[in-house]
Amino acid sequence: xxxxxxxxxxxxxxSLTTFSIQDANATLAYQSTLGETGITGSDNFxxxxxxxxxxxxxxxxxxxxxxxxxxxxxxxxxxxxSTLGETGVTGSDNxxxxxxxxxxxxxxxxxxxxxxxxxxxxxxxxxxxxxSTLGDT
Numbered sequence: 001x002x003x004x005x006x007x008x009x010x011x012x013x014x015s016l017t018t019f020s021i022q023d024a025n026a027t028l029a030y031q032s033t034l035g036e037t038g039i040t041g042s043d044n045f046x047x048x049x050x051x052x053x054x055x056x057x058x059x060x061x062x063x064x065x066x067x068x069x070x071x072x073x074x075x076x077x078x079x080x081x082s083t084l085g086e087t088g089v090t091g092s093d094n095x096x097x098x099x100x101x102x103x104x105x106x107x108x109x110x111x112x113x114x115x116x117x118x119x120x121x122x123x124x125x126x127x128x129x130x131x132s133t134l135g136d137t
Contacts, residue, residue, distance in 0.1 A: 032078050034063065042068050042087050044080045052102040056126070062103045062111060069097045071113055073128075084113070084128055092118050094130040 040048045048067035055061055059076030070085035090098040098117035105111055109126035120135035 034061070034074060034078055040067075044072065044083070047072070051100075054103045054105050056105045056109045056111075057107075058109070062105065064100045064103050064113070066099050066101050066116075069099065071097070071100060071103060071111070082128060084111075084124060090117070094122065094133070097122070 035045065035047045035050065039046060042048060047063065047065045049065070050063050051066045052064040053061055055076075060081065061074045061076070061078075063072040063074070065072050068087050069090050070083050070087050072083055073081045075081055085097040085100070086095065089096060092098065097113065097115045099115070100113050101116045102114035103111060110131065111124045111126070111128075113122045113124070115122050118135075120133050122133055123131040125131055
């Protein structure tokens, strides 16, 4: 239940127009920001149309960074961990995305990426290893 509340609160303060993600606790007190408000970019600490965020059971954050064609992964304190996809490079193979807009995590921490412009869902395990694809490119 705590994770559901956390995600619900997180979704309330997520902003598409400021290119940053803000985090709050259960009382809606500001805690942190990922990215830089109003500044787009392609390094590990900026986003270019951050569309969706999900939190896994370990507290890791997965950000669908749509116009950078990647998923950015941060730990529960906001420290950058890794990237899925190649920043700024679109593609239809298993290592690339084209406009990913949404991410989801299941109970095994498998990551589902809605790879919108490729009309598919890419599935990765908790280490970022490709597992399978739903749909065709």
